[in-house]
Amino acid sequence: MTRNPSIPRLRKRAHWQQPQQSWHPRSPRGRAAERGGGTAGGGSEGGSLGMIAQAAVVGVAAMLMVRLFRRLRCFLLPGLECPLEESETDRAGRLAELKVADVFQGVPGVQVYSSLRIPDTGHRGRREIDLVLVLKRELYVVEVKNWSGEIRLQPDGGWCQIRKNGSVQSHPNIVEETKYRASLLESYIARRGVKLPQEFVQPKVILVNEDCRPEQAIVMQPEVLLPDQWQNFLERNSSRGFMSWLKKLAKPSAKPEGLNDAAHKQLHFILSTAPTxxxxxxxxxxxxxxxxxxxxxxxxxxxxxxxxxxxxxxxxxxxxxxxxxxxxxxxxxxxxxxxxxxxxxxxxxxxxxxxxxxxxxxxxxxxxxxxxxxxxxxxxxxxxxxxxxxxxxxxxxxxxx
Incomplete structure (x- = not known):
């Protein structure tokens, strides 16, 4: 069959091919598509604004809940959080001091004063004394140590503590430190009007931990009270036993004079008003x-x-x-x-x-x-x-x- 040249020739198209469409912006189809695209974009923008608004509401609500929780915690559970805690070592030492003080508080004839801070004019500061025990004829300046492990005396006079975990801690000579604090306390009392008899003030170091093992050079010092001696004191169940144990603390050669009642009252006033x-x-x-x-x-x-x-x-x-x-x-x-x-x-x-x-x-x-x-x-x-x-x-x- 002969094709007529005046009739345009049609190209065959596969079934998956789509006819091309005109998208000229000025055409009706282009304007419609433009309107449709604008509507879709506006919907997307509106959805984003809605999500932002929801997030803002949730954020404000969360902030209010946090503030409310903090107020309720402060009002209803004031002890819930502790702003500061002592280290385990410091805490154990403080508890030991309190325990020893409580034990002596129950002994008749003994006045107990804790954590005195005596001025040290030579060093322009204060020295802390764990305990002061006042009897009729003695005043004990007591240093309480809750140390564990082996305690050795160093060539320079210092003390060396070797703990179970192998760590080593160097300390000054505790006996000499306690003697120095005792002299500061005696001077402080004298400046406030009471002259104590000679050898009335005696320093003592109490090692309270049963796991403490001091070497013989430390054991032989009369100022040191060993853990087994402290446990022996705790096992006494009578006031007479307590007093006889306390008298053994005094130096064998020490026979200090006692204070009269007026001096004892004045001494009590001085110690009870001392800085702590x-x-x-x-x-x-x-x-x-x-x-x-x-x-x-x-x-x-x-x-x-x-x-x-x-x-x-x-x-x-x-x-x-x-x-x-x-x-x-x-x-x-x-x-x-x-x-x-x-x-x-x-x-x-x-x-x-x-x-x-x-x-x-x-x-x-x-x-x-x-x-x-x-x-x-x-x-x-x-x-x-x-x-x-x-x-x-x-x-x-x-x-x-």
Whole structure:
């Protein structure tokens, strides 16, 4: 068959090929496609904005929940987190000192003073004394050591501690250090008006840990009390046994004169008002020692506490309110609940007959209500940085004179 040249020739197309379409922007098809594409893009943009809005709402809600949780934790569980903990070694040493002090507190005829900080004028600082035990004819300056492992005397006079794990710790000569502290205490007492008889003050080092093994050169020193001797003291169950054991601590050649009643009272006054560490007992039982610095809070609370001076107050107890519903509501609305502070006045009358009656405190205990947001600024022993403790996390704060 002959093809007519006037008729255009058609090219065969495979079934998978689609006819080409015109997308000229000016054509009706192009304008429709442009409108369709614009609609799709607008939907995508609107979805993104919706997701951003949802994320913002979730973020704000999470922030509010975190703030609410912090408030509830502060109000309802003040002792949940402890801002600072002592190392295990320091904590064990402190606990040993407290235990020894508690044991002697129950012995009749013995007055116990803990953690005295005596001025060392030669070094422009203070030296801490673990315990001072006052009897009728003796005053013991006691250093308590809860060390474990082998203790050796070094050629230079220092002590070397070898622990079970093989670690080695060098220490100064503890006996000489305790003697030096005893001389500082005797001078301090003399400057405050009481001259003690010769050999009235005696230094003692008590090794309380049963796992402590001092070498013979240390064992032979009369100032050192060995772990088995300390355990023997703990096993005594009568006041007569306690007193006979204490008398064995004195030097065999020492026969010091006793103090009369007036001198004993004055000595008690001097030691009870000597500088010591402040003590902070947190809710939950953790105990920290250091120096109380100041309060931090609203001006109204600070004005109420302004007259509470260290010279007048010996202890501050915090009475916590545990009414859950009001605290939860207060936490939600941002209100600060109140806590009650019970201030115990310092009593200077005992041991100081010459103290003027005009200076006596008329009220031994005074109660003050403050907001729970009040903070105690405290410097913990061994820490250079000040720590902030919410008053709602504190159980008792004891202040030295």
């Amino acid at each position: 560490w402040d003590r902070l007992v947190l809710v939950g039982g953790s105990t920290l020692v250091g120096d109380f610095q100041r309060f931090k809070g609203t001006q109204e609370d600070l004005d109420a506490l302004r007259r509470m001076k260290r010279s007048n107050i010996s202890q501050m107890s915090v009475s916590h309110q545990r009414r859950w519903l009001p605290q939860i509501i207060g936490a939600i609305i941002g209100a600060k609940p109140f806590v009650k502070l019970v201030m115990s006045s310092r009593d200077y009358r005992e041991g100081n007959p010459g103290w003027s009656e005009r200076k006596q405190q008329e009220v031994m205990n005074e109660e003050i209500e403050v907001r729970s947001g009040l903070e105690v600024i405290f410097r913990v022993v061994g820490q250079s940085k000040l720590q902030n403790f919410p008053v709602n996390s504190i159980s008792v704060m004891t202040l030295s004179a």
